Amino acid sequence: MKEKPDIIVVGGGPCGSYAAYTAAKLGAEVLVCEEHEEIGAPRHCSGHLSVSSLRRLGLRVPQGAVENEIRGAVFWSPSGKEFVLRCRAPVTYVVNRELFDKSLAELAIKAGVQYRFKSRAKSLIFESGCVRGVSLKGEERVEANVVVDAEGCSSKLLKNTGLHGLRGSMMVKGIQAEVDRVEDVNDDMVEVYFGRNVAPSFFAWIIPRNDGSAKVGLATKVSAEVHGETSCSFQETEKKQNHIHFYPSHTLGWSTPQNVFRWFSCSGRCGFPSETHNRRRRHLWDNMR
Numbered sequence: 001m002k003e004k005p006d007i008i009v010v011g012g013g014p015c016g017s018y019a020a021y022t023a024a025k026l027g028a029e030v031l032v033c034e035e036h037e038e039i040g041a042p043r044h045c046s047g048h049l050s051v052s053s054l055r056r057l058g059l060r061v062p063q064g065a066v067e068n069e070i071r072g073a074v075f076w077s078p079s080g081k082e083f084v085l086r087c088r089a090p091v092t093y094v095v096n097r098e099l100f101d102k103s104l105a106e107l108a109i110k111a112g113v114q115y116r117f118k119s120r121a122k123s124l125i126f127e128s129g130c131v132r133g134v135s136l137k138g139e140e141r142v143e144a145n146v147v148v149d150a151e152g153c154s155s156k157l158l159k160n161t162g163l164h165g166l167r168g169s170m171m172v173k174g175i176q177a178e179v180d181r182v183e184d185v186n187d188d189m190v191e192v193y194f195g196r197n198v199a200p201s202f203f204a205w206i207i208p209r210n211d212g213s214a215k216v217g218l219a220t221k222v223s224a225e226v227h228g229e230t231s232c233s234f235q236e237t238e239k240k241q242n243h244i245h246f247y248p249s250h251t252l253g254w255s256t257p258q259n260v261f262r263w264f265s266c267s268g269r270c271g272f273p274s275e276t277h278n279r280r281r282r283h284l285w286d287n288m289r
């Protein structure tokens with residue numbers, strides 16, 4: 001690579017790696033700056049991805065990263081009514097996000113992209129009103145003609161450009177646990193729960209894997225303490241992992257007049273029964289906290 005890349009991508013998540021891969025295929029020299037020491041960690045996502053979207057992007061999930069194939073969803077209304085949508089063919093994959101992210105990075109690397117790890121972009125470098133690169137933690141400067149901001153839900157660099165960044169109203173808090181030995185859940189259907197009592201402002205989910213375990217989560221604007229119930233499906237479960245992260249409730253992409261492109265994605269799915277659904281169902285959040 002030349003001393004100065006054409007493009008710096010900040011963030012080695014799926015959006016960053018895919019943007020880097022696309023630009024490299026078009027002939028650009030691309031450097032991805034990732035703050036962590038490896039791609040895909042720490043994990044913070046259920047990895048429930050639409051088959052048709054992946055197809056449209058021309059992406060194949062590596063076989064080892066597919067944890068399940070899902071044919072539909074059971075939606076639970078706040079009053080406990082059930083609505084089932086089931087398709088003949090799989091409509092979504094449950095993927096291991098760490099492996100998925102790594103496979104995207106490998107694709108980008110094959111296309112010529114370079115990655116720098118433990119390289120947190122602290123701020124943008126401006127010259128004559130245009131962005132000319134980023135300052136990394138530790139005061140090192142890396143210059144480029146274009147910066148792609150793929151920081152995920154953080155708005156640090158975006159605010160640097162004078163734009164507002166993601167408003168609190170566009171964010172929900174996401175919490176997820178991976179649990180074992182889930183009962184009463186179809187292994188090829190996700191469950192999605194709505195309602196003030198269980199998932200105020202967004203929804204909760206159960207995403208089964210094909211080995212009897214599941215990813216169980218909640219995205220909401222309020223703290224987890226208000227969620228007093230959980231499914232009897234989890235009575236015998238063992239919590240394997242917890243992830244807490246912010247979650248943009250909108251999909252956005254825009255460019256600023258200053259050579260900065262901002263991109264992130266979000267998608268949704270799945271759940272918990274509310275109090276009104278079933279009094280027998282107990283509190284998972286105690287376990288998740």
Ligand SMILES: Cc1cc2nc3c(=O)[nH]c(=O)nc-3n(C[C@H](O)[C@H](O)[C@H](O)COP(=O)(O)OP(=O)(O)OC[C@H]3O[C@@H](n4cnc5c(N)ncnc54)[C@H](O)[C@@H]3O)c2cc1C
Pocket residue numbers: 010011012013014015016033034035036040044045046047048049119120121122150151152153154156173174175176217243244245246247263264265266267268269
């Ligand atoms: C609990 C939970 C469950 C979710 N489940 C799903 C799901 O099933 N399906 C789905 O489609 N979406 C889901 N999402 C949303 C999904 O995780 C995000 O939409 C997706 O990860 C966004 O990808 P991204 O590349 O924009 O950001 P991220 O995946 O967040 O990647 C951003 C990367 O940038 C790095 N970074 C950030 N700032 C800097 C910086 N200043 N310098 C250098 N590096 C930086 C980070 O370390 C990270 O690697 C979920 C979110 C949560 C919280």
